Amino acid sequence: MEKAGHIHVHDRISESLGIEFLEVSQELATCRLQVPLDLCNGSEPVHGGAVLMLANAVFAAASKAGGTRAAEASARVSFRDAAGCKTLLAQARRVFSDGKLARYSVTVTNEQEEVLVTLDATANYPVEEESPAAGGEKAPRPRRRSGLPVQQYD
Numbered sequence: 001m002e003k004a005g006h007i008h009v010h011d012r013i014s015e016s017l018g019i020e021f022l023e024v025s026q027e028l029a030t031c032r033l034q035v036p037l038d039l040c041n042g043s044e045p046v047h048g049g050a051v052l053m054l055a056n057a058v059f060a061a062a063s064k065a066g067g068t069r070a071a072e073a074s075a076r077v078s079f080r081d082a083a084g085c086k087t088l089l090a091q092a093r094r095v096f097s098d099g100k101l102a103r104y105s106v107t108v109t110n111e112q113e114e115v116l117v118t119l120d121a122t123a124n125y126p127v128e129e130e131s132p133a134a135g136g137e138k139a140p141r142p143r144r145r146s147g148l149p150v151q152q153y154d
Helices: 010-017 049-063
Strands: 022-023 028-034 072-080 089-097 101-109 114-124
Touching: 010 049, 022 049, 028 049, 049 072, 049 089, 049 101, 049 114
Parallel strands: none
Antiparallel strands: 022 028, 028 089, 072 114, 089 101, 101 114
């Protein structure tokens, strides 16, 4: 498991939002967001889309840890409470994996450790690059249904 200071996640959206990855492995990933005011609604709470991006970023980091290629297969989000414009912490825990699919439970909490958002997400792991299924040759880079390439995390 990588610890803070050693993690470099290639994700432009996370970088632009200021998401800080504290630890990343396929079993557990944690990140923090010091919420900038431009992500807050006029009445103080953080915009729900920004909270969902934080949850998705920590899920993506865990499911793609160590250079694993993965694509999000499904996700279900529950907004439990409004998030204030302070610091948010997100954590993704792998709860199931069979080599083809992995399911993660993600929580976003505030500074008081109150759960604000839960996300149940599933990652799809395509055929490995040099697997027997690919005939020992490099398989094409996996693509989402949209045709866009799957992003890889180091």
